Amino acid sequence: MPENIQQKIEDLRTELHQHNYDYYILDEAAISDFEFDLKLKELQELEKNHPELYDPNSPTLRVGGEITKNFPTIQHQFRMYSLDNSYDFDDLEDWEKRIIKTIDEPVEFVAELKYDGASISILYENGKLRQGVTRGDGFQGDEITANVKTISDIPLTLHGDFPTQFFMRGEIYLTRKNFNKINLRREEEGLDLFMNPRNTASGSLKMQDSAEVRKRGLSAVLYQFISSEIPAETHWELLQNSRKWGFKVSDQAKLCRNLDEIKDFITYWDEHRHELPFEIDGIVLKVNSIKQQSQLGYTAKSPRWAMAYKFKAEKVETELLTVAYQVGRTGAITPVANLRPVLLAGTIVKRASLHNEDIIKKLGLHEHDFVYVEKGGEIIPKIVGINEEKRKVDSREVEYITHCPECGTELVRIEDQAIHFCPNDLHCPPQVVGRMIHYVSRKALDIEGLGAETIEQLYREKLVENPADFYVLTKEQLLPLERMAEKSAQNILDGVEKSKKIPFEKVLFGIGIKHVGETVAKKLAKNFDSIESLQNATAEELIQVEDIGGKIAESIVEFFQNPENLLMIERLKSYGVQLERGENPNETLSDILQDKTFLFTGKLSLFTREAAEEMVEKHGGKNISAVSKNLNYLVVGEKAGSKLKKAQDIRTIIILDEQEFLTLIAAE
Structure with missing residues (x-):
């Protein structure tokens, strides 16, 4: 490989890291977004052609795309404590008195905004991001490194003179603008709206596809340097150094020399917090001196040198x-x-x-x-x-x-x-429209161009009344609709045609049987090879399927007893929608694992969890979701945790590593 290719890749990485730092940390863009994207695409192409030059902290990884089926549990090297809360100035005065009584010398404080998001701990080694872990219970959390890398506020590589190894703690959050964008998209897809930015940010961090995490537009602020050796005498100095190294640190943080300055800071932000582009729910106060922090120490739950002042709900x-x-x-x-x-x-x-x-x-x-x-x-x-x-x-x-x-x-x-509902599900307008919006949604038939507004328009014009009607729409019917152009109409027709190839399990989810979500639809598709076999199943037969209880079984039976639902199914079938499994999706290779149950835990390196579970089924075995006396084999990968400990206490469970599992299914 020519040396100039390697140098070109390294130069592009360095340049793009610098541009990210300029834009997200210094708020100064040296080049346009278009120029940045061109350079990023050039680097992506070079890395694609030269995989031997892979770098886990390349700027191209910001785009996401890595799939994480399971998030390993990681022990925190330094515990992530919670903070004591106060709701009035009397509490703060008592806190200050306790501090002065303990150390008997003047005290300075750092006041910071309390961002309303999800806590994160990030490990850096030799200036490179190595690992991101959620707070969890404070003692251990989930590793979400791939998702953390998609957040532009978090540096992948550092600048300047930084320690060899340390952790940065911070908060991952959603701006109000990005939260509203997410809900607008969900509304268009007919999905339930998210309730608040905090829970949405937290939930986004556990999404399996990092590319989807990237689309959420998460932000981050870093506020605490953690290491066994602290390269500064004060927290304030550490914040300034962190900014120089490339971390996004709150611009609103303030060094306060007494309680009066703290009160002024709190009062100001209590009145002006709604002017911020993100949500805060209070102010965090920390003793500035690292030496004094050490003297004050910790209670069983919280540091004595920090306090959270919570704003009252307005x-x-x-x-x-x-x-x-x-x-x-x-x-x-x-x-x-x-x-x-x-x-x-x-x-x-x-x-x-x-x-x-x-x-x-x-x-x-x-x-x-x-x-x-x-x-x-x-x-x-x-x-x-x-x-x-x-x-x-x-x-x-x-x-x-x-x-x-x-x-x-x-x-x-x-x-x-304590809920009332309208039982007229097939003819009540919001339910009829909602059912069709659900059918075309991304996780169901994923029909491009058919958003909520378009479906409502089609329903008002009496062009559609149930999902089967989508398959007889014509361009002549679509073009007169408001804001409908030739290309838009064609996109809808193409999307409808493409949906005929969507697999059976997604169609089952899409037709909207009450209580049948994604997971249940997959289980049904595995156990019933066609819509006819499902339609003819009794409640007793349905309950035999894993994860299906009486309530779901009754709902399925009731769905197929309705003549209008049966007519819709017949129409969908006649239009070519997939209402039976593909050819031999569960073709068995052997019965060597017949009547044996398996569970996989830890980080698997020889195969993905999904592939492992498929191997079990293809050899006649069954996958279960928890450790119990019904489990025959526990297959463990790296960093196996509580499931392994529990299995070791049940003597009948056989514990295998990945290679032993492969040997077992090869012993035919």
Whole structure:
């Protein structure tokens, strides 16, 4: 290989790392996004042609694409403690008194914003990112290195004079803008909206496909240097050094010399937090001196030298105008309070969640009550109380509706869940539209061009009433629709045609049998080779399938007893939709593992977990999900944890390594 190729790759990596640092840390772009993308594509092509020059910290890995089936559990070398919370200045004064009493000398503090996200610990060795681990229980967490590398705020390589090995702790979060983008996409796909940025960020970190993590647009802030040897005398100095090394450190952090400065900092951000592009739920305070931190030490749960001041949830009073009732895809009825617009937490609030009939009764809600509204990290604020002193004498109590607001069908209440729902699933408009949106969604038939708005338009124009109608749409029917061009119409028709090749298990998920999610659909497709065999199965036969209980079995039987569902199935079949398994998907190679159960744990190196489980099934065995007396073999990879310990206590379980497993199935 020519030396100039290797040099070219190394130069591009260095240049792109520098551009990332300039853009994300210094907020100074030296080149345009277009120029950056050209250089990145050039590097990707060179790396593709020269895999022997692989670098785990190449800028190209920001794009993602690595699939992680399981996240290994990693012990934290340095425990990730939680912080004690305070909610008023009296708590802070008591905390300061305890500190001064212990060390008996002047104290400085660093005040930082408390980002509302997911904690992370990142190991750096020789200036390279080596490992990212979630907080977990503080003692151990999940390794999510591939996903961490997709976050542009987190450097893959460092600059300057940094220690050989250390950990950086920080918070991974979503900006309000990116959170809203995600929910907009989910709304277009007919999916439930995420409730808040914090939970969405946390959930994103555990997605198996790092390319999907990249699309979420996560951000990060690093706030704590951890090592057995600290190369500075103060936390403030460490923050400044971290910024020089390439870490994104909060611009709002402040060095405070006394409690009055801390109070001013807290008061300011309590009033101005909604001006930030991300959410915070308080302020973190730390003793600045590393020596003093060491003197103060830790309690069983928290450092004595740090404290979290939590902001109180904001609450306002406004008038209830009306109560509206929304019908979801599954027929569930959600009551929503329409309010006189009021400013709350930096936004104008017009609606508040009421959840269900029980909440309305518990509040004792009356028409035109003056209510207290709180926004506690959710999209839609909630009513937390009523100002009864302002209630009119003749006001009537809010009565929950008895019939569906969309189709007039009498509602049914699920007592143990406190939920009302409309049973008219085949003819109630929101349910009909929701069912079709579900059918075309990415995890089901994945039909390009058919978003929620388009389907609603098609339904209004009486062009579609169930998923089978998509397969008889014509370009002449589509073109008159609003915002529909020739290319858009053709994309829809092409997407519909392409969906005929989607495998049986995804079609089963897409047709919308109640309680049949992705996992259950896969189990059904493995055990029933066609829609006919599933249709003819009894509830008793269905319950024999792993993970299927009585509730799911009854729902499946009920689905196939409905003539309209049967007609839809017949139509889908006639249009060429895959309603039976592909050729020999579960063809067995032998019965050597007949009646034997297997479970895989730890990090597998010779094969993926999915491939291993497939090998078990192809040789007549069965995969189960937990260690119990029903388990015959536990196959362990690297860093096997609690499952291995539990299996060792059950003498009947045979423990194999990966090579022994391969030998077992080859012993035919």
